[in-house]
Amino acid sequence: MSPSITLERITALLRQKGYKLTRQRRAVLQVIVTSHDHMTPSKIHEKVQKIDPSVGLVTVYRTLEILTGAGLICRVHTDRTSRSYLLRRPHGHHHHLICSDCGRVVDFTDCNLHRLEKRLAAETGFRTEDHILEFFGCCSLCQETAATKEEDRA
Amino acid sequence: MSPSITLERITALLRQKGYKLTRQRRAVLQVIVTSHDHMTPSKIHEKVQKIDPSVGLVTVYRTLEILTGAGLICRVHTDRTSRSYLLRRPHGHHHHLICSDCGRVVDFTDCNLHRLEKRLAAETGFRTEDHILEFFGCCSLCQETAATKEEDRA
DNA sequence: ATCCGAATTGAAAAGGATTTTCAGTTAGAT
DNA sequence: ATCTAACTGAAAATCCTTTTCAATTCGGAT
Ligand SMILES: [Mn+2]
Ligand SMILES: [Mn+2]
Ligand SMILES: [Zn+2]
Ligand SMILES: [Zn+2]
Numbered sequence: 001m002s003p004s005i006t007l008e009r010i011t012a013l014l015r016q017k018g019y020k021l022t023r024q025r026r027a028v029l030q031v032i033v034t035s036h037d038h039m040t041p042s043k044i045h046e047k048v049q050k051i052d053p054s055v056g057l058v059t060v061y062r063t064l065e066i067l068t069g070a071g072l073i074c075r076v077h078t079d080r081t082s083r084s085y086l087l088r089r090p091h092g093h094h095h096h097l098i099c100s101d102c103g104r105v106v107d108f109t110d111c112n113l114h115r116l117e118k119r120l121a122a123e124t125g126f127r128t129e130d131h132i133l134e135f136f137g138c139c140s141l142c143q144e145t146a147a148t149k150e151e152d153r154a
Numbered sequence: 155m156s157p158s159i160t161l162e163r164i165t166a167l168l169r170q171k172g173y174k175l176t177r178q179r180r181a182v183l184q185v186i187v188t189s190h191d192h193m194t195p196s197k198i199h200e201k202v203q204k205i206d207p208s209v210g211l212v213t214v215y216r217t218l219e220i221l222t223g224a225g226l227i228c229r230v231h232t233d234r235t236s237r238s239y240l241l242r243r244p245h246g247h248h249h250h251l252i253c254s255d256c257g258r259v260v261d262f263t264d265c266n267l268h269r270l271e272k273r274l275a276a277e278t279g280f281r282t283e284d285h286i287l288e289f290f291g292c293c294s295l296c297q298e299t300a301a302t303k304e305e306d307r308a
Numbered sequence: 309a310t311c312c313g314a315a316t317t318g319a320a321a322a323g324g325a326t327t328t329t330c331a332g333t334t335a336g337a338t
Numbered sequence: 339a340t341c342t343a344a345c346t347g348a349a350a351a352t353c354c355t356t357t358t359c360a361a362t363t364c365g366g367a368t
Contacts, residue, residue, distance in 0.1 A: 129292070
């Protein structure tokens with residue numbers, strides 16, 4: 001079992017990489033660590049401003065770039081125009097189950113695409129090096145909520 | 155074997171849907187039908203202008219929207235900021251093998267993710283409804299090119 | 309072949325996301 | 339406490355995409 005990603009662990013890693021731990025960065029980190037949803041830079045900024053209204057959107061962008069470079073956050077792939085980020089919880093290769101209702105993301109690590117990759121290589125001559133895989137749907141919490149509403153109506 | 159997607163077939167379908175077949179739209183269609191690469195609106199515009207320099211970028215965007223609505227083109231999911239489109243060759247649900255060297259896209263239809271979806275539903279309670287799956291790598295042509303260069307050096 | 313009206317067009321402006329610039333501020337080593 | 343490179347916010351610049359609007363064009367009706 002790998003250790004969970006805590007604020008302390010992240011700040012230690014950033015400090016180790018030579019980054020300063022500013023008031024602004026702490027606020028951005030706090031927002032990201034305490035959320036299970038994927039969030040756009042703008043949404044993160046909105047939440048950060050509740051902690052510290054003086055933090056600018058540009059600083060959010062800059063912090064997200066650092067965190068991406070350090071492998072501490074993931075981007076989720078959606079059809080939206082703006083990017084969307086999330087704390088990287090599993091350390092290695094993994095994928096996301098994204099709730100279309102609430103934005104919650106559940107991670108999974110075992111995608112088992114080797115067989116498919118091998119078949120495609122044989123059929124098309126294509127040598128695969130990487131892949132994107134994201135599932136969209138409804139998380140268990142939102143299913144419960146929907147079920148409860150259904151009951152109330154009865 | 156489903157019939158191949160020809161320019162005639164597409165224009166017939168658009169006309170049937172009540173769209174006018176303008177000079178500009180014909181140019182955009184020609185560019186898309188004759189390419190196996192995914193292309194950004196800007197790249198498409200560039201190619202369209204070689205056929206007809208008077209066509210504006212805005213018209214390319216508008217035509218892409220119509221073609222998307224009619225299910226005649228696909229978007230590919232990459233890390234780039236701008237969108238990228240491609241003629242939709244398989245009719246139904248399918249995915250892409252995208253060459254990182256030349257941009258060529260090879261389609262495949264049989265993703266076989268049902269088992270994985272079932273396992274994830276059992277493990278996480280998540281009910282999946284849709285997914286994105288794209289492979290990145292090197293197409294057979296670019297592998298040959300690379301191999302030839304390697305030989306020449308010897 | 310000509311006419312007509314709605315659909316379509318290009319140019320320009322607006323919009324939205326992200327990046328760059330720059331002068332002032334600050335974290336953290338000494 | 340001092341110092342300096344790293345960091346910051348505001349504003350401007352860049353991209354990509356959409357909207358607006360007056361002029362043009364397609365294609366059905368004459
Ligand atoms: Mn992730
Ligand atoms: Mn496709
Ligand atoms: Zn949910
Ligand atoms: Zn290639």
